[in-house]
Amino acid sequence: MAVKKKKIGAAGRLGAGYGKPKERLNVVEQKQRVKQVCPFCGKTAKRKAKGVWNCKKCGKIFTGGTFYLQA
Ligand SMILES: [Zn+2]
Structure with missing residues (x-):
């Protein structure tokens, strides 16, 4: 196994274990895992x-980041 799966974290479950897209996937997935908070009431948004x-909670629909609300 030439692939360093541990180093690339969650992206290790997918195909080749190297390259920029994998690093980016990790960044996005880590942000997705944290709670996305509604800016109106402070509860979790979906x-x-x-x-x-x-x-x-408050029934509002709003725009935000594509994969997560705050950076
Ligand atoms: Zn809300």
Whole structure:
């Protein structure tokens, strides 16, 4: 095995274990794992579609980042 799967974290489950796209995937997935907080009520918001977020608590639908709300 030439691939350093440990080093690339969550991206290790996919194909080749090297290259920039894998590093970027890790960054995105780490941000996705943290709670996405609704800017209106502070509760957890859900991603409805790309860049569209829906808060169950206050019923608001708003735009945000494609994969996560705040950086
Ligand atoms: Zn809300």
